[in-house]
Amino acid sequence: MTLYQNQQLKMYNSITGEKEIFTPIHEGKVGMYVCGPTVYNYVHLGNCRTFISFDLVYRYLKHLGYQVRYVRNITDVGHIVDDVDEGEDKIAKRARIEQIEPMEIVQKYTLNFHNILKQFNNLPPSIEPTATGHIIEQIRIIEEIIANGFAYEVNGSVYFDVVKYNQSHNYGVLSGRKIEDMLANTRELDGQSDKRNPLDFALWKNAEPQHIMRWPSPWGDGFPGWHLECTAMSTKYLGKHFDIHGGGMDLKFPHHECEIAQNEASTGNSPVNYWMHANMLTLNGKKMSKSTGNNILPNELFSGDNSILKKAFSPAVTRFFIMQAHYRSILDFSDDAIMASEKGFHRLMEAIKALKDLPVSASSTVNIAAWKQTCYDAMNDDFNSPILIAHLFDAVKMINLIKEGKETISAVDLEELKTSLNAFVFDILGLEQEEATGQDNAKLEGVVNMLISMRNEARANKDFAMSDHIRDELAKLGIQLKDGKEGTSFSI
Template identity: 70%
Template sequence: MKPQELYIYNSLSKSKEKFTPVHEGAIGMYVCGPTVYSNVHLGNCRTFLSFDLVFRYLKHLGYKVRYVRNITDAGHLENDGESGDDPILKKARLEQLEPMEVVQKYTVDFHTTMAKFNALPPSIEPTATGHIIEQIHIVEKIIKEGFAYEKNGSVYFDVVKFNETNEYGKLSGRKLEDMIANTRELSAQTDKKNPQDFALWKKAEPQHIMRWPSPWSEGFPGWHLECTAMSTKYLGNNFDIHGGGMDLKFPHHECEIAQAEACNHTSPVNYWMHANMLTLNGKKMSKSTGNYILPNEMFTGENDVLSKAFSPAVTKFFMFQAHYRSILDFSSDALEASEKGFNKLMDAHRTMSELSTSEKSSLDIESWRKSCYEAMNDDFNSPILIANLFEAVRFVNSIKEEKETISAKDLELLKQTMNDFLFEVLGLQNNDSETSQDGEKLAAAVELLIQLRNQARANKDFAMSDKIRDELSTKGIQLNDGKDGTTFQIMN
């Protein structure tokens, strides 16, 4: 693969920047993983699939990528890990399980779901509970640097002190003065010097099961601390890419930057990337509001939101038809349109092996291939890439109908490029065997209906005959009556 000029939208600078890795030929990427107290929903999946696309493309370009994605299993508190209930403990009480049984159950669900989407596993998948010692060491270093203080067994990051020599809020664009002016004092924050200070270590209440010994108290780490500990341990104090959902920009990622700079005296990340949200019925998809749909509910069709079931490949394809930084709304109509588009791409891929070649090409395959790379090099622009892949569908159909010609060399380049981007980069699955089996089942069912229709016509029950034909037509199956009997075709 020739060197590519890749541009990434950096949330820190709020602009596209030419990508230059810290170490030539190698990339370190960290993505905030799931908090495993419930089934992963599609909004979470979109974020992880967006970074699976980034991971795949960087590998395709020839980079050696170390992709770290954590599992949050430490049982932090709600409300940014400061107060409220611990969702893992809450679920443990509800299901009458040990907290780590809850963690195991939903970690397995997460892995199973991502495998259905054909997402690559990360290079390293560390857990928060597996890195308590590292988190305690970071707290000790931040205290030593003068940017944290202990109160009643808890340790808090001193945001005001940090802001005297650094800039708290530079990722989200917030000014500390405005945050202080707009914050009312909460009873749960009485141990803090300032409402903006955030917990590095929390003393555990008697009912809190997940707890560890520390120099300050038996307790548990603050929510933001784990990602700083794990990202720097496996990628170094300064690494290339940190990703996550848009909702993590503040306070989570803002606090990560502050912790790392206070501890290591360097900016931790060169390129901050944020995937946008999925909406359902025009509202953010969220577990807390109940406005969400689970992946398996989509795959089985067992939901009250969509008109039918959609496969993991179609669902993934639908997500990639929007740029990762764009809001994407789920609807049956949009998914059905994606399904038709997906099927056209797969049909064209299968048809390529049947095409005839000529001595010369009337198509500029090299230029088309270049446009595919240009799309992905422009901040991983998957919708433009997919538009280019549909252009290849037009090529295939034109060659098949003998309206265009293609040389053997160009046909091989077309096949290779389609394979690279459909399966290696987008990570779509071409389940030919599964599709074939489904097609055989569908054909058998339609043949049975044709027999019932022929019987109705023989009995002069034309109302039933017309009903079978019309009902099939509404489902996209057209019956054709000819002298040799009735055949059917599936309309796109």
């Protein structure tokens, strides 16, 4: 029997506002689409949080035994600045600033995106389509929407008719917005717009003579609207009706709302059963922003080359930090928060290393089966990684009690504990052991042993304040001193 048949997974569906039992359209198979990056700049930590969150979803579905087709696109057609219909293309603007071709910009920042996610130990998607590779599919969808009466062409541009669509459908079904309120809050048309209504959005834009990225279409040379590409690529690879669509919370409106409208206008079908949205990452309590300087890039975090943090932090520790919050909650990144995560990460890894030396008894006083199911219960409750991590630290306590002889574990249960910990920590959470080089280990051991000698000397001189100070300062760095009959040892 496949594992998913024994575990009842529930996920929060943004379109219903409730946790629902996950039932895939096809038994044992899952189709999942996640909106990828627009590759005009370096991927920032907030973007990474979204992709790490859906990597967790992907990993857990695979662990349960589902055959998952995970599609995540690359937006290499630079949609307009601020995601409106007028203005300068983001990729073309960056190409002008850097004085290179737009596709050089695309290549440069796509490679950066892949490199960063690889460092975070994200699994690659099953398919990673590009918007420029699917212009024909996008044109066909526009033709279908026009034929069904929900779009109109003006001066070489094609717009989606939101008001007409809403007469027979619900524009706002995902975001909960009412079209009357949206109309009341939009500016009056100034007479220069080609739109019939301010809410109408572009399916195809006529390219001005200076616009570099352009393609031929039945309506003249132009480029596709931002929302259209995801509709084309998701349905091409997952079908007109698929299981899961994910993305950042900021994409719920208008992007995902428009995707639903485009699908229903072209095919008559609602495209997705479960909509999932990952929440934002803030920095020191404020929204991340390049313009204000309240921002940090992953490489700046890994190298320590920034003015925000006291030291560098590894990708594994950063991933662990992200997993300590539920994907639907706002997560605030700060020096104190990630320092605490680093200590917890090292405690967890130290316990896993200790498994190989645990003493085995004829019977167990610990209940591994019950503990294991609590871990599954956490993940089955809308991928609740912070609760899972809390249960992993229950296992850490269990391991320490067994080491101290206060609990016992049988050989069979020890093997089950090892297998389960490896599954939850490495396969599902996607964490990696941090292995220092032999030279680094030797240097660290030498420094710590020197401090232990200094502490022993302080204790011999009854300078207990200095002794405690050395112990406490090492503890702040995640190095724990252990006093025993044979002297003082340390662990990291």
